Amino acid sequence: MVQGTSSNAGKSVVVTALCRTYAKRGYKVAPFKSQNMSLNSYTTNENAEIAMAQVIQAEAAGVEPSYNMNPILLKPKEDFVSQVIVHGKPAGDMNFYHYQNNFRKEALEAIESSLEALKKDYEIIVIEGAGSPAEINMLDKDLANMQIARMADADVILVADIDRGGVFASIAGTFSLLPEEDRKRIKGIIINKFRGNLDILMPGIRQIEDIVGVPVLGVLPYDDSLKLPEEDSASLSEHKYSSNGRIKIGVMRLPRISNFTDIDPLEYEPDVSIKLIEMCDEIGTVDALIIPGTRNSVSDLVALKESGLADEIKSLSSKIPIFGICGGYQILGNDIIDDNFKESKYGSVKGLALLDVQTRFGEVEKIVTQSQGKVLDEGMFECMNGNIIEGYELHEGLSYLRNSKPLLEVTEGCGNNYESGFDGAVNGLTAGTYFHGIFHNFHFRRFFTDYLRISKGYEKLGFDRDDFVEMKNFSIERLAEIFGENIDMEIFDKKIR
Incomplete structure (x- = not known):
């Protein structure tokens, strides 16, 4: 021992x-x-x-x-x-x-x-x-x-x-x-x-x-x-992400951030730097923004609003890709319905309304499953149509799409909810998913970062080598x-x- x-x-x-x-x-x-x-x-x-x-x-x-x-x-x-x-x-x-x-x-x-x-x-x-x-x-x-x-x-x-x-x-x-x-x-x-x-x-x-x-x-x-991978969020204070990359991806350090290993593979993209954004920071100049998982979506959504960062995120949504994972995906939706206060003391709250999605708590027990899906031809990911994505789900809410299109067709797992057969949502440059580990899929990650490279006038890297797997x-x-x-x-x- x-x-x-x-x-x-x-x-x-x-x-x-x-x-x-x-x-x-x-x-x-x-x-x-x-x-x-x-x-x-x-x-x-x-x-x-x-x-x-x-x-x-x-x-x-x-x-x-x-x-x-x-x-x-x-x-x-x-x-x-x-x-x-x-x-x-x-x-x-x-x-x-x-x-x-x-x-x-x-x-x-x-x-x-x-x-x-x-x-x-x-x-x-x-x-x-x-x-x-x-x-x-x-x-x-x-x-x-x-x-x-x-x-x-x-x-x-x-x-x-x-x-x-x-x-x-x-x-x-x-x-x-x-x-x-x-x-x-x-x-x-x-x-x-x-x-x-x-x-x-x-x-x-x-x-x-x-x-x-x-x-x-x-x-x-x-x-x-x-x-x-770091053991817990306290380790993030000591972890030094690269700040030298010509592509800068912002990551919201939510007060109850969880499964932040989802962002680890992005650090190994050769020209990408990660900027952790605290609640007291300004988002500043970034080429994309990720809202990661959280142990309490409602409380962290409230914290984003109180800090003023919610308004900043909404203003950036027409300019840069914004991607939410699990709790971050729920935050990007229209509403989080929690009438029985299962998630927090705040009950039901309005989301950032960047995705036309409603999330409801209390309908099922926690979803814990390995998952697989196929990318659909929507929004910035249309060129990835048919690509197979593997991940895993850990969420207590179920989500229901309105006018936003789904990101993935689920072939294994739950996704948004058991009946829909789909996961996530896409609306222009904004997208979200319940699939933890989505950026561990090399082709998905490289497509995303190549999209950012091209948008800044750089050449794309293509799918030559997975530096993350090699480094691990x-x-x-x-x-x-x-x-x-x-x-x-x-x-x-x-x-x-």
Whole structure:
């Protein structure tokens, strides 16, 4: 099991590296995270929702992702309330107190059943913790760290982030706050995100080994050339998108932004730069605007209106392409009908009215499905007529078209609603879809960016090479190489033998 001295210490990347390392040695490996709080999620082929981090780890292991790899997913909603996803399906919206005190037994049962299922099918399970195991105010409520190590009878590797400072204090503090039985499980320490001279660090390493009585297995260098999906929206503050491209795509950073991995492939277009637009910003000069998914469409629509950005978006709609994904698509419509306050405290609201679409909440349970569709010859996408698009859906509202034309004919999945057979909408330069991952389709993404290139008088690139897929594969492979070059693998190998 991999635990950390804090959130964002590097647990996910260590698990990813271990999954790839042992998969390449011929083992059948599975990642496991009992409880993940994340707004970046994915639909497996079981039509189950899990965190994107475990999907990437499964990819590193060369196996199909499953809900058993992330049995509990918490998706923050608002006012200390999260949607609780159990085995890939919604179990309800719960506040922290209810979840910790009234749902704990059900959560532990789900976690244990998933762990047992993985043990039957895999030779190695690499478990990821969450946050820090030394949150002393919550030790008796733990569902993600030492409670799970005890359940699995797992040895623990502790990862510490040196980039934020205080690395030795965080290591010593973690050990000092843990009960003795849990301290004994920690067999090694990894220091992550190092940018300096290792010789200068070594005296501190020797001292911390003496203080805690556990060896430091190695130091992982900071490598910003590796490109892997971010775990949560807090990471966006640290992520530096390229600003040098001649094509600039604006992305609204909604207050409750979710599934922002949808925009990742655009970053790898050779001449494209991404501009994250905060609620306090002006949109400024961009060649296209994307409104991504959100965990709460109504609340974020209200925030757009209050910030003045809604009016700016409407004024740009006749000049540049505006594209909405899932919640962003709902925001672009005429109305969001939520008479039973299922989505938020605001109830029903008027949308931006750039697409003639009405969305209604409360008619069905959450749609969780992998999807496929064919592009229709409408608006700016008419030249893509017949192209096959793959994606996945995670939405609670259903949408109904009026005068806008659909973007896709659905061949698998739900789309706008189960009866229509279509997904999304197009109206001139404005379009939207329920298909997460639409820009992961290379031909669709390149057509979109080539459209922007041509509109600015540049030559189109055509469909020669998918830089995003190449970079993701390179990053996973290189991560495993860096891990092997800098970490003493003896403890891991002994455990497996």
